[in-house]
Amino acid sequence: MPDLTPHLPAGRKARIGIVGTGFIATGLTRLLLRQPDLTVSYVLSRRPAADCHHFPAPGQVGNDIQALIDHSDLVVECSGDVLHGTMVIDRVIAAGLPVVTMEAELQVTTGSYFVDRGLLTEAEGDQPGCLAALHEDAVAMGFSPLVYGNIKGFLNNDPAPDEMRYWAEKQGISLTQVTGATDGTKVQVEQALVANGLGARITQTGLSYLEAADLHSAGNTLGQLASARGHALSDCVMSAPAPAPKLPAGVFITATHDPEQQSALNYYKLGDGPYYTLLRPFYLPHLEIPKTIRRVLGGGGVLLNNGLRPRASVGTLAKRPLLPGEYIAQGSGSFAVRGTALEIDDHPGHLPIGLMQQAHIKRRIEAGDLLTMDDVDLPDTLAVRAWQAILDRRR
Numbered sequence: 001m002p003d004l005t006p007h008l009p010a011g012r013k014a015r016i017g018i019v020g021t022g023f024i025a026t027g028l029t030r031l032l033l034r035q036p037d038l039t040v041s042y043v044l045s046r047r048p049a050a051d052c053h054h055f056p057a058p059g060q061v062g063n064d065i066q067a068l069i070d071h072s073d074l075v076v077e078c079s080g081d082v083l084h085g086t087m088v089i090d091r092v093i094a095a096g097l098p099v100v101t102m103e104a105e106l107q108v109t110t111g112s113y114f115v116d117r118g119l120l121t122e123a124e125g126d127q128p129g130c131l132a133a134l135h136e137d138a139v140a141m142g143f144s145p146l147v148y149g150n151i152k153g154f155l156n157n158d159p160a161p162d163e164m165r166y167w168a169e170k171q172g173i174s175l176t177q178v179t180g181a182t183d184g185t186k187v188q189v190e191q192a193l194v195a196n197g198l199g200a201r202i203t204q205t206g207l208s209y210l211e212a213a214d215l216h217s218a219g220n221t222l223g224q225l226a227s228a229r230g231h232a233l234s235d236c237v238m239s240a241p242a243p244a245p246k247l248p249a250g251v252f253i254t255a256t257h258d259p260e261q262q263s264a265l266n267y268y269k270l271g272d273g274p275y276y277t278l279l280r281p282f283y284l285p286h287l288e289i290p291k292t293i294r295r296v297l298g299g300g301g302v303l304l305n306n307g308l309r310p311r312a313s314v315g316t317l318a319k320r321p322l323l324p325g326e327y328i329a330q331g332s333g334s335f336a337v338r339g340t341a342l343e344i345d346d347h348p349g350h351l352p353i354g355l356m357q358q359a360h361i362k363r364r365i366e367a368g369d370l371l372t373m374d375d376v377d378l379p380d381t382l383a384v385r386a387w388q389a390i391l392d393r394r395r
Helices: 023-032 065-070 082-094 104-114 127-140 161-171 175-182 185-198 215-229 259-267 285-297 382-394
Strands: 014-019 038-044 074-077 099-101 120-122 144-152 210-212 233-239 251-256 276-280 312-318 327-330 337-343 357-361
Touching: 014 023, 014 065, 014 082, 014 285, 023 038, 023 285, 038 065, 038 285, 065 082, 074 082, 074 285, 082 099, 082 104, 082 357, 082 382, 099 104, 099 285, 104 120, 104 127, 104 185, 104 312, 104 382, 120 127, 120 285, 127 144, 127 185, 127 251, 127 276, 127 285, 144 185, 144 215, 161 175, 175 185, 185 233, 185 312, 185 337, 210 215, 215 233, 215 251, 215 276
Parallel strands: 014 038, 014 074, 074 099, 099 120, 144 233, 210 233
Antiparallel strands: 144 251, 251 276, 312 337, 327 357
């Protein structure tokens, strides 16, 4: 692959284009406006620019993809919309610009379509990017990762709309975001991306949600399972119910090391082995994106992508009966369906949750059913065509 690192004139700030004007884009823009080496050059929105007066850089907001390309050295996609984001990335990649995403759902749905066409990487900051960074650190220290773990403190597969509206308003994020995090869709997407990008496998369809009172025991259990299966695992662990202490926030890797290092690792408070758990006790999504921007600008390449031939996907599971003719605007974060991680070969024809947008149900679907592509009418979009191209490449 040719050198895809932008070569900037000496002394000029790198021009960063942003796709989206939501929570992540707003926070990132505020941060970039204070950086000595980076600047916000253009913000692509589908809303009229006049409606974005709340945005930290309202004068930079526009609706022209070509202007985004012309005024950027690197583009950050964080719109939260797989269909829109895929179309924008296609144009940006074709123009030869690198793309950094805070968009695990896009990565796991259509990201593989772009892997051999240009530089597309997920950013450090959300759980997948943080696990990828922790992976690099662990390998550099001689560890052999066996478990890539996400930590979740609460799960409700079918939360009530009123409850989700309350939390969305309280936390200042969208209703779809808070619902997708609560019903598990977000973590399913994240761990499927981690599996594809770091050469692991999901532990099982829907992940295990192993309950544990402490991270060390959870890591040991999953480490033993990974050793027995002969490959690394991507999974999520749950805090055991009260009165057990809540697991820390963050992500973790459980790994083995050279037996000759056992006494040193014990001295360093990692235990007797053979499984050692490394915790990264925070993730700060938009605050960490500049690290990946600078990585790419400095020639460091991809941190994490979905791979050329992914094994894992995230299917669409009905939360309730769905009726013929019913319209579902967006699957992720809806009260009709949720996402479940799965192996593509085990579920041919499944409908990825990332494609469940502007969808019309064709036949009755029962609660708990896994939807297939034949169950819905979808608009003809690049995202749908990209997904088919990914499947064709895997054959």
